[in-house]
Amino acid sequence: MASAQKKLDLHSDNNEILLNPRLPQEDFEALHSLALSIQNERKLKGHVWIATSGSTADSAARTKLVALSKKALMSSASAVNLHLQSTSQDVWAQVLPHFHVGGLGIEVRAELAGAKVISALKDGRWDAHHYYSILKSEKCTLSALVPTQVYDLVAHSYQAPSTLRAIVVGGGAFEVELFKKARSLGWPVLPSYGMTETASQIATANLDSLKSDEFPDMGLLSHATARTNENGYLEVQADSLFTCYAQNTQGGTRSWDPKVEGWFTTEDRGQVLDGVLHVQGRSKDYIKIGGEGTNVAHLRSVLENCALALNPSFPLKVTLLDMPSERLGSEIHIVSLLSEAETDNIVKAYSDKVLPFEKPRRVHYVKNIPRSDLGKILWAQLRSLL
Known part of the structure; x- marks a missing residue:
């Protein structure tokens, strides 16, 4: 099992299980046993198990796990590096967990580009003031945040350090008003769309969008394509797609691969126009009153x-x-x-x-x-x- 401090060997056939170390021990062990069972059953090699966000799971032990091949992780990282024009001169400020695809993705990008990664957490947790001080003292050039963290920076009225080139923002809806407040303080925020199943982002605003304060389009990255099916749901095909799901259920352990002819149907409604992704929201968010x-x-x-x-x-x-x-x-x-x-x-x-x-x-x-x-x-x- 990989710990939060262990560097991932991208080129070995070993499988790794990355789980939140703060999970209750019973839940942690249940998910760890699930991953071991399914990877043996499917004879997986060179894969990393990561939990989905679990925001709707009725218990942590029943959170869905996603098996991502190391090749998928490297495909995603290469595409993001290309999009951000990342080189060995870059310094990533890291505040996303190693056991989350966003945090792991940064580590893989940095390794492929020869860039540096600096932890900007305080005692393992997010702290806006500590993050800001690390950005300045380490002259960080790149970072990735979730909207909640952007809220904190805006709430403190922090002005972005001049060394910072770009911040990819994902993991939740990035509201237009928050975007505009962040940009007014100089933060080079790039809205993105992605998920654990695609090993991180598949669509991101481009660097040229930082020349404007208008909310930008999210263009598909080089490794991914998307389309809308007849029911209005986004479907994704990418070199970074996951291999399978695994989950503990009332009936026992279960694993499945929902892709059809290489396409994964997401829970999001949206459109793809001229290579730009327009996300309209999740199916579960549509209700009748x-x-x-x-x-x-x-x-x-x-x-x-x-x-x-x-x-x-x-x-x-x-x-x-x-x-x-x-x-x-x-x-x-x-x-x-x-x-x-x-x-x-x-x-x-x-x-x-x-x-x-x-x-x-x-x-x-x-x-x-x-x-x-x-x-x-x-x-x-x-x-x-x-």
């Missing part, structure tokens, strides 16, 4: 932008989700860490921008909004709190 259709991800974006307009730190302290309703089928609820007065201001601003049926019908005040190591909200855990 009293017979009217809406997109929860879009509503969440509206709420976050309203919160951001009031205070840069507020978007991390309030969210919304759909809850079952006997009368309407589904209804919108707000979840807040803020005071009643602060929440009321955000809800009022939000309600002015949405249709009547999309307005919140209840506000929950909680002490904690559970998040993953990458800042993604763990929706199953949040629902259990309510």
Whole structure:
């Protein structure tokens, strides 16, 4: 088993299992045993097991694992290096976990380019001030962040260091207003789209987009193609595609490969126009309220932008989700860490921008909004709190 400090041997036939060391021991062991069982069953060689984000899994032990070949990881890394024009002169500031495809991807890119990687975590955890000080002291040129981390930098009004060439932003929706605030502070942020199944990003804004403050297009990288199927879902074909899934279920261990003729159907709706990816949201985000259709991800974006307009730190302290309703089928609820007065201001601003049926019908005040190591909200855990 590979630890968080162990460097991945890209050219060996050994398999590696990269799991979050902070998982409860029982869950860690269940996932580790799953990976061992399936790699033996499928006779896998030269693969790395990585867990998906697990934001909807009902328990950590039932999180889906993804088997990525080392060739897939190197294909992705080569394409990203080409896109970012990365060389041995670059210095990556690393704050994404080794056990996540975003963090591992940085390490592989750096190895292929001969670039340097500097850990910018504080005691193994994200800290905006520490990250900022590392960027300056180490003269970092490249980095990768999730939107939550960009929020923190904007909330502190940090001005980007002049040595920084680009920051790839992925792992969640990157709101336009947050993008504009980051760019106004000089941060060279490049929106991207990717997933564990593709060994990181497959579409990213280009470096020329940094000459403008307009939200940029995400062009497909050299190793990937995409299309929309008849149901409106994005399908991806890439040299970096995963080999198979593995999961613990009530019926025992399971592994499967969902690709059809080399194409992987994602859970995202979207379009591909002239090599540019336009993502419209996940299928699970489309719900009906009293017979009217809406997109929860879009509503969440509206709420976050309203919160951001009031205070840069507020978007991390309030969210919304759909809850079952006997009368309407589904209804919108707000979840807040803020005071009643602060929440009321955000809800009022939000309600002015949405249709009547999309307005919140209840506000929950909680002490904690559970998040993953990458800042993604763990929706199953949040629902259990309510």
